[in-house]
Amino acid sequence: MTEEPLPARRWPLLLHAPGKAILFGEHAVVRGKTALVMALDRGTEVRFEPRRSHGGLQVNGLPWRELGNPYLAEAIRRFPGWGEQDVSLTVRSGLPRASGLGSSAAFTVGLVAGFLLPEGRLDRARLAQESYRIERAAQGVGSPVDTSASAAGGILAVGAEPREGELWDLPSEGSSPAFHVSRVKDPGWSWAASYSGVAKATGPVVRRVGEVFDTARGQEILAGIARVTRDGERALGREDRADVGHLLAENHRLLSELGASHPRLEMLLRAAEPFVEGAKLTGAGGGGSVLALPREGQEAGLLKAWARAGGVPYRLAVSPGGARPLDGPLPVGDHPDHVAGF
Numbered sequence: 001m002t003e004e005p006l007p008a009r010r011w012p013l014l015l016h017a018p019g020k021a022i023l024f025g026e027h028a029v030v031r032g033k034t035a036l037v038m039a040l041d042r043g044t045e046v047r048f049e050p051r052r053s054h055g056g057l058q059v060n061g062l063p064w065r066e067l068g069n070p071y072l073a074e075a076i077r078r079f080p081g082w083g084e085q086d087v088s089l090t091v092r093s094g095l096p097r098a099s100g101l102g103s104s105a106a107f108t109v110g111l112v113a114g115f116l117l118p119e120g121r122l123d124r125a126r127l128a129q130e131s132y133r134i135e136r137a138a139q140g141v142g143s144p145v146d147t148s149a150s151a152a153g154g155i156l157a158v159g160a161e162p163r164e165g166e167l168w169d170l171p172s173e174g175s176s177p178a179f180h181v182s183r184v185k186d187p188g189w190s191w192a193a194s195y196s197g198v199a200k201a202t203g204p205v206v207r208r209v210g211e212v213f214d215t216a217r218g219q220e221i222l223a224g225i226a227r228v229t230r231d232g233e234r235a236l237g238r239e240d241r242a243d244v245g246h247l248l249a250e251n252h253r254l255l256s257e258l259g260a261s262h263p264r265l266e267m268l269l270r271a272a273e274p275f276v277e278g279a280k281l282t283g284a285g286g287g288g289s290v291l292a293l294p295r296e297g298q299e300a301g302l303l304k305a306w307a308r309a310g311g312v313p314y315r316l317a318v319s320p321g322g323a324r325p326l327d328g329p330l331p332v333g334d335h336p337d338h339v340a341g342f
C-alpha cells in the first residue's frame with residue numbers, strides 16, 4: 001500500500017501532528033504482540049519560523065538546550081545540524097503531556113516533519129521511522145505505536161507479525177523487535193477519553209509490567225491480551241459496538257492484573273459505567289488516561305460525569321489523515337500551560 005507523501009514546504013511552516021489512543025494491546029505490543037491504535041482529531045502543532053538573529057534553534061522562546069526536553073535532545077543527537085539552524089519553534093498541544101494520549105510522539109513527528117520538509121517531499125514511512133528511533137531512544141523502551149499513528153492517521157495494527165497490505169516496517173531497535181504497521185477498518189464512531197490528572201511515566205511502568213510478563217501468569221495475561229486484540233479487530237470490522245465495548249473492559253481487566261492501573265483511573269472507569277459500551281485505561285497506565293466507547297447519545301452525560309469526578313474529559317474522533325502542514329496562524333491550543341512540556 002502506498003501513502004501520499006507530505007509535499008515539500010519551506011519555512012515558515014506550521015505542522016499539525018495527531019495524538020493517539022490505544023484501543024487494544026498496550027504493553028503486549030512491547031513484547032511483539034499486535035496493538036490497535038487510533039490517531040486522534042487532537043494533537044500538537046509545531047510552527048517553524050526562520051530567525052533573523054544567529055544563535056541556533058529556539059523553542060517557545062528558549063535556546064533548545066535550556067528546555068531539557070528528552071525528545072528534542074535525542075533528535076539533535078541524531079541530526080546535530082538541527083540545533084545549529086537559526087529557526088524558532090513554537091509548540092502548542094491540544095492534549096496534556098504525559099497523559100497517554102501521544103503528545104510527545106506528536107511533538108516528535110511534527111519536529112521531524114518540519115526539519116525534513118524543506119529538503120523535499122517526505123515519505124510517511126521515513127517520517128514514522130525517524131520519529132520512532134528518536135522516541136525509542138529518548139524513552140529507552142517502547143514500540144512504534146504512537147509515532148506511526150501520528151504519521152499515518154486512521155486506525156492501525158502494529159505488531160511483530162507480518163501482515164498483508166502493510167503501510168511500513170520498522171527495523172529492530174535495542175531490545176525491541178522489528179514491527180509491521182497496517183491499516184484497520186475505522187467504523188467512524190465517536191470516542192471519549194479522560195485524563196486523570198496523574199502524569200504517567202512510560203518507561204518505569206513498561207519495566208514493571210515486563211517483570212510480570214516474565215512470570216507464568218504474566219505469559220497467560222500476554223496471550224489473553226493478544227486474543228482480546230484479535231477479537232477487537234474483528235468486532236471493529238463488523239461494527240459491533242457491544243462486542244468492542246465488552247472487549248475494552250476485558251482488556252482493562254488484564255491490564256489491571258498486570259499492575260498498570262491506578263486508583264484515579266478506576267474511579268474514572270466507575271464514573272463512566274452508566275454511559276459506555278466499555279472503557280479501559282489507555283497507554284502505559286500508572287496514571288494517564290482512560291478511553292471509552294460511549295453509548296450512542298450518551299457522550300454529553302459521560303463527559304459531565306468525568307468532569308464531576310475530577311477528570312479532564314475529551315470528546316474524540318479518529319483523524320483519518322496523519323501529520324500535515326496547516327495554513328493560517330498557530331492555534332492557541334487548549335493547554336498553553338503545557339507548552340514547555342509537550
Ligand code: PMV
Pocket residue numbers: 022025026027028029030099100101102141142143144145146200202206282283284285288
Ligand atoms: O507512552 P504511552 O502511555 O502512550 O504508552 C504506550 C504504550 C505501551 O505499550 C505501554 C508502550 C509502547 O511504547 O508501546
